[in-house]
Amino acid sequence: MKKLNVTEIQEKPEGFVASVKEELNVELARTLKAGNRMLVDSDGLAFIYIIEDELDYYYVSFGKGTWPSLKKLLANQGSLDLELGNSLNIELTAIADELAFLTENIEGNSNYGEEMEKAVSDIFL
Known part of the structure; x- marks a missing residue:
């Protein structure tokens, strides 16, 4: 299982775009698809979105620093x-x-x- 850490989320006219600091092999990146589910990492204060390929799962970690952008995404029901x-x-x-x-x-x-x-309440509620 590989973890990808989101470093920033930008709002663009067509929606939001998240960037990660890790680089992926092009062939691997082409095989990945959305997992349509999220987990919570309480110890790391992060939300985890699952992406996957035929063989493995990958964690996309949204640390607390990205939460204000996620709140905006929720408010706009954006992609x-x-x-x-x-x-x-x-x-x-x-x-x-x-x-x-x-x-x-x-x-x-x-x-x-x-x-x-408390962290979730402070930002999302």
């Missing part, structure tokens, strides 16, 4: 593309729905940890 390099992008489908579900579920839910609950 989000992930730049994989070499002019290859993948749309992270269902991210707004997944993120809305998670942020609502985290509110008042101590199962995610006090720090995660």
